[in-house]
Amino acid sequence: MNDKDSLYRTMVAGGDDPDAPVRVRVEHRGDRAVVTLDEPRRLNVLSAPLVRQLRRALVDLDADPDVRSVVITGADPGFSAGGDLKMMDAAIKQLDAPEGAADIWRWIRREFGGVARLIAGSDTIFVAALNGAAAGVGLAWALTCDLVIASERAVIVPAFGRLGLIPEVGTSWALTRRLGYQGALAYYLRGEHIDAREAQRLGLVQEVVAHDRLLAVADEWCARVSAMPxxxxxxxxxxxxxxxxxxxxxxxxxxxxxxxxxxxxxxxxxxxxxxxx
Known part of the structure; x- marks a missing residue:
């Protein structure tokens, strides 16, 4: 298999297909924007189109000097179920290719990691508005944001351990700083769902609100940003x-x-x- 046939290139091409369905919606509201992951039937799983569309949207918003804050949320009922199992299965089947794991490493680093680096490195304030279950890389992106607010329906899902994976895309950094080493390890070993109130008690989210007020409260945080020089x-x-x-x-x-x-x-x-x- 040559480089042009690599899984990474295949996923990028699929994600950039002009006929791919729209999986990310962007709504501009003056000096702020709301970005919605929009594949609710699959709980906003991180398919190639969703990831590539999200990355392009965030690059554009980061480059816009008039945008001071960005809210990232999901189309109900979930925030994001995390990585696409179909994509993971395709990666497993490619492990005997010349580059082995290095091929999927490109996707993890450039696409998943690329979104996280953009959020962390931007001067724009990013607010994660957790409207439901958040798992895997979707959760990692949320924890990378500058603020995390949660609907009363939100659930933190630490699923990577049961899949045989490690904390990913900056999650190890976020968890050890919020929970300490022992707390982060306990979180990993338990693998239990954490409801919104417990997530707030642990310091994983800053505020828990009624579900129908989630975006309104996110907008209040954006208004605080707007009110400052x-x-x-x-x-x-x-x-x-x-x-x-x-x-x-x-x-x-x-x-x-x-x-x-x-x-x-x-x-x-x-x-x-x-x-x-």
Whole structure:
């Protein structure tokens, strides 16, 4: 099998097929956008079209200077069931190909990991709005977002252990920081579904709301972003993400270098003058 026949290229071609059904909807609302994973019959499983369409949508939103926040949610009844089992089966059948596991590695790194890296590396604020079950890579993307809010119907599904997989696409990082090493290992070994309230108690989500208010509450978080000077939010996101892995002295240094830039902005000057008047 040559490179042109690789599973990765086949999946990319299938995902980019112009005749593929629309699996991601984007709704612009002023300086914010709502991105909906839209294959509800299969609980928004991460098929090739859905993944490629999502990645293109997020790239476009990240590049749009007028978009300050993005909500990612799923079409009811679920957020995302995670990886497509049909795709996994195809990967297993290709393990005797010349590149073996390296072929599916490209999909995991470039597509699944590409979405996670975009969310984490963007200056835009991403809000995951969990409307139902969230599993696998879909859950990983949600945990990568800057905020996670959950409907009362949301369920965290740690299914990878039972499938013989490890925490994936940044999940190990997210879980150890929220739960600690022992808590993350217990989460992995138990493999039990976690309801929205328990997820909030564990620090996996920031807020739990009535199902019919989920997008309205997500919009309230976006409104908080809109109410702040653009430079402040855009600078704070990478600062806090860097500080999560820094010791106290390094975090202090990061703040000391960043803060003087804020003094040069008109928004800060106006705030000071208003408070002094």
């Amino acid at each position: 653009p430079h402040a939010v855009a600078m704070t996101k990478p600062l806090l993400r860097a500080a999560a892995d820094a010791d106290w002295a390094d975090a202090l240094t990061l703040e000391e270098f960043a803060e003087p830039s804020c003094f040069t902005t008109g928004a800060f000057a106006d705030s000071v003058r208003t408070m002094l008047s």
